[in-house]
Amino acid sequence: MKHGLTSIPLPAADLLFDPAFLPLAQANALLTELTNTTPWRHETIRLFGREVLQPRLTAWHGDPGAAYQYSGLQLQPQPWSPALRNLRQRVEAAAGASFNSVLLNLYRTGQDSMGWHADDEPELGPEPVIASVTLGATRTFRLKPRHPQHTPHAPLSIPLTSGSLLLMRGPTQQHWLHALPKTTRPVGPRLNLTFRQVAVK
Numbered sequence: 484m485k486h487g488l489t490s491i492p493l494p495a496a497d498l499l500f501d502p503a504f505l506p507l508a509q510a511n512a513l514l515t516e517l518t519n520t521t522p523w524r525h526e527t528i529r530l531f532g533r534e535v536l537q538p539r540l541t542a543w544h545g546d547p548g549a550a551y552q553y554s555g556l557q558l559q560p561q562p563w564s565p566a567l568r569n570l571r572q573r574v575e576a577a578a579g580a581s582f583n584s585v586l587l588n589l590y591r592t593g594q595d596s597m598g599w600h601a602d603d604e605p606e607l608g609p610e611p612v613i614a615s616v617t618l619g620a621t622r623t624f625r626l627k628p629r630h631p632q633h634t635p636h637a638p639l640s641i642p643l644t645s646g647s648l649l650l651m652r653g654p655t656q657q658h659w660l661h662a663l664p665k666t667t668r669p670v671g672p673r674l675n676l677t678f679r680q681v682a683v684k
């Protein structure tokens with residue numbers, strides 16, 4: 484384990500955080516490169532029976548076969564670019580884990596967001612290691628217990644700064660939900676990458 488990661492104490496979770504995983508200049512350069520070269524998609528989701536656009540842009544890169552389910556479709560990942568391959572290698576060294584895919588989320592403004600969820604898709608397995616790298620604007624990452632009667636705890640806010648690395652491991656996805664709320668503060672774009680190991684079918 485790299486010394487830059489420190490534990491965030493939380494019951495029924497395993498969280499590690501390094502605010503300076505990437506030097507700021509590198510984070511900024513990578514933000515520009517990935518923003519400009521990623522084949523961004525603007526996906527729709529079904530919300531209360533209606534098709535609505537997600538409030539962010541997304542992309543999925545990974546090893547061949549690291550497919551994911553989306554609206555009942557098996558989508559194949561885009562190949563690794565040299566920049567993503569390099570970042571994956573550094574994240575794997577820090578996390579002491581390997582990853583075969585990465586989900587990119589681009590939050591264009593403070594109005595882009597992600598709702599409460601857990602990364603608990605079956606293909607991730609019961610105790611996935613999720614490695615989250617942030618580039619660009621600082622946004623507040625929120626965590627709250629999934630079963631408040633069972634794990635009573637106040638919601639938690641972690642400001643995810645540019646170049647930071649957050650690891651979620653162990654039982655975190657089973658017992659906690661996370662979200663990236665909208666903000667009315669004027670903020671620039673934020674690009675988040677979550678490295679994952681998905682079961683290959």
Ligand SMILES: O=C(O)CCC(=O)C(=O)O
Pocket residue numbers: 586588597602615624643661662663675677
């Ligand atoms: O943007 C973030 O920090 C969170 C992303 C996330 O939760 C996800 O991709 O599942």
Ligand SMILES: [Fe+2]
Pocket residue numbers: 600601602661
């Ligand atoms: Fe997530």
